[in-house]
Amino acid sequence: MSGFKPLVFPTQAALKRCGVQKGLEAQPMDILLGSPTYETPPPKLRNQLLETTEMNFRNVRNLIWVMALAGLAIACNPLMANERTNFLVILADDLGFSDPGCYGGEIETPNLDALAAGGLRYTQFYNTARCWPTRAAVMTGYYPQQVRRDSMPGATRQYGGSGKRPEWAQTLAEYLRPAGYRTYHSGKWHIDGKPTDNGFDLSDEATRSPGFFDSIRKKNRDPKFYRTTATAQHAIDCLQEHAEEHSDQPFFHFLAFHAPHFPLHALPEDIERYRDRYIAGWEALREERKQRQRELGLNVGPLSPIEQEVGPPYAFPDQIKVLGEGEVTRPLPWEELTEEQQQFQATKMAIHAAMVDRMDQEIGRVLAQLKEMGQFENTWICFLSDNGASAEIMVRGEGHDPSASPGSAATYLCLGPGFSSAANTPFRRHKTWVHEGGTSTPFIVHWPEGIRAENELRTNLGHAIDIAPTVLDLARVELDETGGPPMSGRSLKPSFDDNDAATHNELWFYHEGNWALRQGDWKIIHSNISRPFPWLRSETAANESKENGDWQLYDLASDRAEQSNLADKHPERVQQMADRWWELRDQFLHDSMVDSDRSRRAN
Numbered sequence: 001m002s003g004f005k006p007l008v009f010p011t012q013a014a015l016k017r018c019g020v021q022k023g024l025e026a027q028p029m030d031i032l033l034g035s036p037t038y039e040t041p042p043p044k045l046r047n048q049l050l051e052t053t054e055m056n057f058r059n060v061r062n063l064i065w066v067m068a069l070a071g072l073a074i075a076c077n078p079l080m081a082n083e084r085t086n087f088l089v090i091l092a093d094d095l096g097f098s099d100p101g102c103y104g105g106e107i108e109t110p111n112l113d114a115l116a117a118g119g120l121r122y123t124q125f126y127n128t129a130r131c132w133p134t135r136a137a138v139m140t141g142y143y144p145q146q147v148r149r150d151s152m153p154g155a156t157r158q159y160g161g162s163g164k165r166p167e168w169a170q171t172l173a174e175y176l177r178p179a180g181y182r183t184y185h186s187g188k189w190h191i192d193g194k195p196t197d198n199g200f201d202l203s204d205e206a207t208r209s210p211g212f213f214d215s216i217r218k219k220n221r222d223p224k225f226y227r228t229t230a231t232a233q234h235a236i237d238c239l240q241e242h243a244e245e246h247s248d249q250p251f252f253h254f255l256a257f258h259a260p261h262f263p264l265h266a267l268p269e270d271i272e273r274y275r276d277r278y279i280a281g282w283e284a285l286r287e288e289r290k291q292r293q294r295e296l297g298l299n300v301g302p303l304s305p306i307e308q309e310v311g312p313p314y315a316f317p318d319q320i321k322v323l324g325e326g327e328v329t330r331p332l333p334w335e336e337l338t339e340e341q342q343q344f345q346a347t348k349m350a351i352h353a354a355m356v357d358r359m360d361q362e363i364g365r366v367l368a369q370l371k372e373m374g375q376f377e378n379t380w381i382c383f384l385s386d387n388g389a390s391a392e393i394m395v396r397g398e399g400h401d402p403s404a405s406p407g408s409a410a411t412y413l414c415l416g417p418g419f420s421s422a423a424n425t426p427f428r429r430h431k432t433w434v435h436e437g438g439t440s441t442p443f444i445v446h447w448p449e450g451i452r453a454e455n456e457l458r459t460n461l462g463h464a465i466d467i468a469p470t471v472l473d474l475a476r477v478e479l480d481e482t483g484g485p486p487m488s489g490r491s492l493k494p495s496f497d498d499n500d501a502a503t504h505n506e507l508w509f510y511h512e513g514n515w516a517l518r519q520g521d522w523k524i525i526h527s528n529i530s531r532p533f534p535w536l537r538s539e540t541a542a543n544e545s546k547e548n549g550d551w552q553l554y555d556l557a558s559d560r561a562e563q564s565n566l567a568d569k570h571p572e573r574v575q576q577m578a579d580r581w582w583e584l585r586d587q588f589l590h591d592s593m594v595d596s597d598r599s600r601r602a603n
């Protein structure tokens with residue numbers, strides 16, 4: 001790690017603390033002009049600098065005022081260092097594209113909606129379709145296959161959930177800590193190694209339980225424990241300690257909720273608020289969400305038809321028997337379900353909604369802490385999900401007691417393919433698959449100090465790999481990439497104020513036999529409906545070859561529902577994109593084999 005340049009400049013919040021409020025909007029950059037202390041102003045101020053320069057100071061009186069204000073800013077802000085941008089990356093687990101209210105959901109998410117209203121919502125932002133690969137992407141800026149955190153055809157080393165990153169694949173925290181940042185992690189990790197061995201000062205990763213409640217088998221069970229609340233509380237504790245003991249440093253916080261991943265566990269009072277909400281069924285909910293997306297102007301394409309033949313990606317027939325007559329493994333027409341099945345399915349969706357609702361409430365508590373610290377405006381906040389909503393159905397952990405209240409600690413329920421289809425509205429398929437339903441995520445960005453736009457949509461292509469380079473760009477940390485390949489992600493900064501700013505033109509996908517490449521609006525995809533033997537997946541991936549590629553081609557500009565296969569119409573394009581998929585696979589395979597001697601544990 002070398003060459004990082006932490007820079008220091010006054011912010012509007014700093015000036016407000018000094019009582020300099022009036023007139024600031026008109027001339028904040030004048031302050032910077034008058035001071036030799038500051039090397040690079042933040043984007044909002046930089047634009048105003050250009051405007052001010054063109055004005056060329058109409059008169060000397062103006063200049064004197066400017067110099068005086070600059071002196072005041074320095075004099076009353078001795079701790080300029082803590083005005084460097086903070087970062088809060090909030091990651092949800094198995095949340096569907098349309099679950100938050102600001103993406104069309106009926107679930108109450110006022111805190112996420114407020115972040116969207118004060119910032120940006122991206123409508124073409126992607127994850128990797130699965131938990132651990134997305135986390136690796138977020139934390140390193142690389143596709144997970146480059147850093148051995150997901151399998152790919154031809155990969156013979158240990159990849160996937162138990163793969164160990166190459167030495168050069170540092171985490172964001174490992175970049176930021178030597179640059180002066182305090183680094184915090186709260187919640188789920190699912191990356192190789194421990195957070196505190198990978199650049200984080202504090203983490204609660206060790207506090208595990210089989211579900212969202214304390215273990216029912218524990219003697220001294222804490223009946224009040226709820227994981228989502230505990231995760232947020234850890235984040236708040238970290239921030240409070242930061243304010244008390246490290247306020248001269250900026251911070252990076254990775255807040256990774258387990259919600260709303262299975263088991264569906266929620267607090268009774270939260271479930272109660274949604275208990276009767278979903279009895280009209282998944283088709284009705286999809287139509288409702290689609291209509292709300294139209295009203296929000298999201299422009300994410302038509303509603304894809306439900307795929308009745310697509311059920312859970314892994315088959316556990318014996319486990320499903322335990323769940324009783326209410327469970328169904330296919331998203332059948334709602335009217336064909338028995339009354340018992342309808343009630344059971346609607347209850348599961350109510351628990352899912354309650355989990356999302358509670359997560360939003362807890363996000364609100366964390367945001368309130370930031371506001372109390374005076375850091376809300378100066379913290380770059382983003383929110384996303386690690387994959388689409390899940391069609392999986394299984395019973396793990398401490399098992400399922402059919403006589404227990406649904407959503408309580410003794411139950412083990414999963415959302416399943418019916419209401420997962422609704423959670424992913426309007427897209428096709430679910431977590432694990434690389435169709436739009438598996439890989440599309442809400443992406444909310446909020447940063448009043450650096451982004452002028454409020455309540456705006458962004459259609460720029462983006463991916464979880466972009467978060468690390470964006471954060472490092474805003475933190476002004478220069479990358480030392482001598483030990484490994486360049487990051488695949490790109491800084492999203494140009495898109496903050498410009499919906500036409502170039503980001504990616506190309507995104508690559510692979511997960512468990514599901515392949516895709518997006519180039520502009522074109523997407524090729526090749527996929528399997530079901531892989532009932534997940535324990536074979538590494539061997540299966542290693543043996544997959546070009547000959548297996550039965551590609552479909554979609555034009556996402558008009559067909560984000562992935563319904564009209566144009567492969568026969570454009571065979572040359574399919575061939576060119578398939579070749580490109582393999583070219584990138586070759587590169588990623590090469591990258592993953594590169595080991596370097598660079599010490600990544602320098603700090």
Ligand SMILES: [Ca+2]
Binds near residue numbers: 093131
């Ligand atoms: Ca997940």
